[in-house]
Amino acid sequence: EVQLVESGGGLVQPGRSLRLSCTASGFTFGDFPMSWVRQAPGKGLEWVGFIRSKPYGGTTEYAASVKGRFTISRDDSKGIAYLQMNSLKTEDTAVYFCTRGDSSSLGYWGQGTLVTVSS
């Protein structure tokens, strides 16, 4: 059974950093791209970015709203994807979901972790 579990969320002050983790199980992690999606309270879904699998270069793409501040990485040996968030702003407050896939499909989702950016 495919499972994705996000962790690392919490309350952080504006301008600070936070790293989220997405621990995967039930599939060969290294074979799949991994994506991050967020949802601000009471709002719609926002695509954050994704990381390709190593056979496809392991490269990343980001939404304009986070480019230069957020970095997605992966540790295939541990089955974990990361979202490093720097220079956080109040508008980054959201539930962050990790998902398996990219344009092919985003079939499997975690339950999300809440990040609150506030002083």
Place this chain on the structure above:
Amino acid sequence: QTVVTQEPSLTVSPGGTVTLTCASSTGAVTSGYYPNWFQQKPGQAPRALIYSTSNKHSWTPARFSGSLLGGKAALTLSGVQPEDEAEYYCLLYFGAAYAVFGGGTKLTVL
């Protein structure tokens, strides 16, 4: 800035048929945008329904179908059930560089 537009809300009767659409500010939506559709109920993570325009996941009920319609991506629900009441989001990919979700359609079954 690319904008993806969905109907804000739709209402359908149980057993009826409804079509949700997804338009891009860049022009007609084609299969090259790999349209995806997701269902989200309050307090839950999104659930994937359709990928690459019309492909269903193994768990997608048969009453859900995806297509291209008049330059837009479309999600059609046939024989709507009360449990289909939810928010529905489309996602379009733009040249493997970025993706954009639509604003969501709140579907009411009444």
